[in-house]
Amino acid sequence: MIAILGTGKMGEALMSGLLRAGFKPGQIMVTARRPERAAALRESYGVQVVSNVEAAKSAETIILTVKPQDMAGLLAEIGPYVPAGRLVISAAAGITTAFVESRLGDDVPVVRVMSNTPVLVDEAMSVISAGAHAGEEHLRHTEELLNPVGKVLRIPESQQDAATALSGSGPAYFFYLVEAMVDAGILLGMPRAAALDMVTQSIVGAAIMLRDSGEHPVILREAVTSPGGTTIAAIAELERHSVRAAFLAAIEAARNRGRELASG
Numbered sequence: 001m002i003a004i005l006g007t008g009k010m011g012e013a014l015m016s017g018l019l020r021a022g023f024k025p026g027q028i029m030v031t032a033r034r035p036e037r038a039a040a041l042r043e044s045y046g047v048q049v050v051s052n053v054e055a056a057k058s059a060e061t062i063i064l065t066v067k068p069q070d071m072a073g074l075l076a077e078i079g080p081y082v083p084a085g086r087l088v089i090s091a092a093a094g095i096t097t098a099f100v101e102s103r104l105g106d107d108v109p110v111v112r113v114m115s116n117t118p119v120l121v122d123e124a125m126s127v128i129s130a131g132a133h134a135g136e137e138h139l140r141h142t143e144e145l146l147n148p149v150g151k152v153l154r155i156p157e158s159q160q161d162a163a164t165a166l167s168g169s170g171p172a173y174f175f176y177l178v179e180a181m182v183d184a185g186i187l188l189g190m191p192r193a194a195a196l197d198m199v200t201q202s203i204v205g206a207a208i209m210l211r212d213s214g215e216h217p218v219i220l221r222e223a224v225t226s227p228g229g230t231t232i233a234a235i236a237e238l239e240r241h242s243v244r245a246a247f248l249a250a251i252e253a254a255r256n257r258g259r260e261l262a263s264g
Contacts (some may be wrong), residue, residue, distance in 0.1 A: 003029040003059030005052055005074060006066030007041055010091060010138075013119040014063065014149070019045060020122065022147030028057050037209070056081040061141070063089045064100070068261040071095050075103035082108055087138050089113055093164045094262025097131025097157060109134035111142045112160055114168045115150070124150030127168040129157035165254035173250070178203065 001017065004011045007030040015028060025046035032038040038049040056062060056078035061231050069093050082088065090100050097110040104110070108133035112238040115124045126146045130139055130150045139154065155163060178199050185195030210217060225231045238244070 001029060001059045002061045002063065003031070003050075003055035004063045004065055005031045005055055005078070006064065006070065007032050007037070008065060008067070009116065010117070010119075011065035012041070013124075014091070014115065015041075015045065015047065015118055017119045017122065017149030018145065023108070029059055031055055042188055052078050053081050057083075057175070059086075061087045061089065061145070065091045065092060068092045068094050068258075069125065071099070071262075072103070075100060079103050079105075084108065087111065087134075087141060089142055091115060092262075093168060094161060094258040094260075096160075096262070097129065097134070099262070101131055105134060109138045109218045111138055112157060113142065113146070114160060115146065116168050117171050119149045122149045125148060125170070126151065126152045127155050127160065127167065127256040128152060129155055129160055131157075161255050161258050164258045165251045169251075169254050173247070174203070 002023070004015050007015060011030070015030060018028060019025065026048065028045075029048045029050050030038075030041050031050060031052050032041060033042060042049045043046060052074060062078075062082065064071065064074065071090075082104050084105070086108060087109055088100060088104060088110045089112075090097065091113045095112070097112050100110045100112075101108065111134050112129045112131065113126055115126040118124050119126075123186050124146070126149075128139060128146070143152045150194065178196075182192065182195045182197045185199065186192055190198075206220070209215075209220060213220065221235075225235065
């Protein structure tokens with residue numbers, strides 16, 4: 001039995017991914033703060049909706065998906081009821097395994113996870129890190145839960161805040177870029193629908209090339225960039241407006257904000 005505590009957007013995305021991966025609704029318990037949210041989850045997916053305490057007592061694996069600022073309150077509520085050895089997976093940005101362990105006890109293994117919204121289409125990027133009391137079997141079990149909905153990568157916990165900023169928030173940067181490119185197409189006289197189709201397929205194709213070719217992105221970009229051509233003219237404008245530097249600063253700001261949220 002798997003319990004997802006605090007089933008907001010990411011919790012629901014993980015839950016739906018587990019269902020697509022073959023878990024039965026009866027194998028999943030969820031909790032939600034608002035009664036109407038709980039009713040909607042039960043009606044839409046057929047999963048069991050229970051209290052946080054009930055989930056903590058009976059689930060074999062507990063996944064925490066509340067907002068970072070709500071984590072301390074949730075842990076205080078369930079702490080007395082989480083049995084020794086029960087695997088707890090924390091998916092809240094900025095929350096360290098030590099933070100969770102200190103509120104659940106030294107005999108509770110904790111794995112920290114940061115996933116992202118492409119879990120909805122089974123193309124998530126999930127990064128996982130073991131806490132002080134989590135062993136290889138706990139990491140493997142976490143991977144088994146997440147592998148059906150995307151790629152899973154093990155990283156040191158010291159890199160988790162950076163991963164949150166890079167891949168956790170990453171889809172939003174992509175959508176922002178698509179929005180800007182579509183607006184550019186409209187500026188140049190393209191219908192919105194046609195511009196969106198062209199941008200979307202271009203980016204999907206480029207992503208697959210990057211993933212499957214094994215080439216460095218610089219090599220792939222240079223293959224499109226002819227001397228004196230249209231692409232280099234566009235890249236010169238991007239450099240003139242410091243777009244690369246803006247991305248560096250933006251992702252660093254996301255990392256810093258994650259730490260702020262975790263600290264309350």
